[in-house]
Amino acid sequence: METLTYNGTQIEVNAEGYLKDMNQWTPELAREMASQENIELTDKHFEVLNWLRAKQKEGTPLSIRKVGNSGLVDIKQFYQLFPGGPLKISSKLAGIPKPASCI
Amino acid sequence: MQDVLEKPTPKVADVKVDKNKGKVKKVLIICSKGKLEDVYAALVMANGALMEGIQAKLFFTFFGLEAITKKHADHLHTATVGNPAFMPGMPTVVAGLPGFEAFASYMMKKEMDKLDIPHVTEFIQMIDAGGGEIYACKLAADMFHLKKEDFLEEVKDIITVGDMYALAEGEGTQIIFI
Numbered sequence: 001m002e003t004l005t006y007n008g009t010q011i012e013v014n015a016e017g018y019l020k021d022m023n024q025w026t027p028e029l030a031r032e033m034a035s036q037e038n039i040e041l042t043d044k045h046f047e048v049l050n051w052l053r054a055k056q057k058e059g060t061p062l063s064i065r066k067v068g069n070s071g072l073v074d075i076k077q078f079y080q081l082f083p084g085g086p087l088k089i090s091s092k093l094a095g096i097p098k099p100a101s102c103i
Numbered sequence: 104m105q106d107v108l109e110k111p112t113p114k115v116a117d118v119k120v121d122k123n124k125g126k127v128k129k130v131l132i133i134c135s136k137g138k139l140e141d142v143y144a145a146l147v148m149a150n151g152a153l154m155e156g157i158q159a160k161l162f163f164t165f166f167g168l169e170a171i172t173k174k175h176a177d178h179l180h181t182a183t184v185g186n187p188a189f190m191p192g193m194p195t196v197v198a199g200l201p202g203f204e205a206f207a208s209y210m211m212k213k214e215m216d217k218l219d220i221p222h223v224t225e226f227i228q229m230i231d232a233g234g235g236e237i238y239a240c241k242l243a244a245d246m247f248h249l250k251k252e253d254f255l256e257e258v259k260d261i262i263t264v265g266d267m268y269a270l271a272e273g274e275g276t277q278i279i280f281i
Contacts, residue, residue, distance in 0.1 A: 064154060065221055065229065075232035084156035086233075102151055103220060 006032055018091070018098050022056065025095030033093050037084075041093070045081055047072050049094040056096040062087065063101040128275030129158040131267070136281060137166035139181040139208060143215075145170075145281050146226045153233035160270045161230065162262075164240035167281075168247060171239060171254050176223045180208040224255060231257040238262050238270070 004011045006029050012020040017033075019025060027041075030049060034041045041049075051070055055062055064087050068075040082089040091099055130152045134145035145161060152159040169175045183189055183198040189207070190198070197203070212222075221229065227237060239254055239261045251261060260266075271278055 061219075063219060064150075064233075065219060065225075068229070068232075075229050079153075079233050085154060087154055088156075101154075102147060103218075 004033075016092075016098060019095040022053065022095045022097075025053070030093045030095070037082075037089055037093070039082065039089070039093075044073070044077075045090075045093075048078070048081060048090055052090060052094040052096060056094070061101065062091070062099040063103045065103055126275060127152075127157055127277055129160070129271070129273060129277070131160045131162065131271040131276060131278045133162045133164065133267070133278065133280045134167035134170065135163075135165045137169035137175075137179060139179040139211060141281050142167065142170040142179055142223060143220070143226075146223070146230065148279060149230050149235050150226065150233065153230065153235050159230065159233075159235040161235065161237045162240065162267050162270070163238070164243045168239055168243050168249060170223055171227065171237060171258050172249065173253060173255055176227070176255060179223060180204050181211055183207045227255055227257050236270070238267065240264070240267070 002013050002015060002017075004013050004017075009024070011024050011029065014020060027046065030046075031041050034045070039045070048067065048070075051072055052062065052067075055066070060066070064075060064078065067073065067078050067087070067090075073081065078086045078090075082093075087099055087101065091097065130148065132145050132149050134142060136142070145167075149159040149161050163171050170179060181189065181204070183193070183204045184195055198207075220226075231237065237255075237258050239249070239258055241261050241263050244250070244261050251258075254261075
């Protein structure tokens with residue numbers, strides 16, 4: 001079991017660094033995690049993160065294509081916001097599990 | 104010789120693997136076939152690589168060129184004849200009836216829609232948007248009398264086999280042939 005300590009709170013994460021409980025997520029935690037990925041979160045990033053969290057709560061399977069059709073960003077912008085694996089990285093920063101998507 | 108035989112090699116499981124050492128950094132996927140399932144295999148692997156932060160280059164050649172033409176990209180078929188894995192037990196004569204292949208391909212595309220798998224042109228747009236690069240083979244394009252304007256906009260260029268190998272340059276590149 002791995003944990004991440006933020007502001008004195010212990011947050012459980014899996015071996016790849018994904019939060020075990022999405023309710024432990026805060027925007028500040030996301031900023032902290034993003035700095036590890038060398039990303040500085042802007043409002044646009046947060047729009048995407050919040051959208052991902054909402055979809056995760058609904059139980060919708062996530063894919064890059066769905067993010068592209070979200071109306072928030074197109075696929076090109078999505079790659080620019082989260083370089084080096086947009087769906088994986090954004091899911092991690094959104095505090096949701098790693099999506100099991102091939103598309 | 105005797106010495107070599109007597110020394111057992113250490114078990115792989117005991118060796119710690121440095122994940123950063125042998126990471127795949129780039130894939131060059133060559134698609135030489137124009138069947139629906141072959142083209143999708145190439146597209147899924149290229150897009151999947153980009154999703155993992157791996158660079159992806161796609162090179163279409165021979166019948167694979169069909170997949171990147173404006174005319175045929177979204178109208179690819181699966182083979183119902185000469186494809187034993189397709190509906191095992193189906194007699195070849197039936198599978199070869201006019202319209203059967205179109206019907207089977209239509210059904211297959213319907214199943215893909217259910218899984219949210221995009222059509223070929225959209226898939227290619229996604230790969231392009233993700234920084235993937237798509238090329239057509241010069242020799243095959245000449246043979247099929249295809250010009251730059253016959254291909255989808257995302258097709259970067261028509262290149263030679265030598266240029267194709269240049270795309271694979273660098274450490275950590277894998278070439279996949281379909």
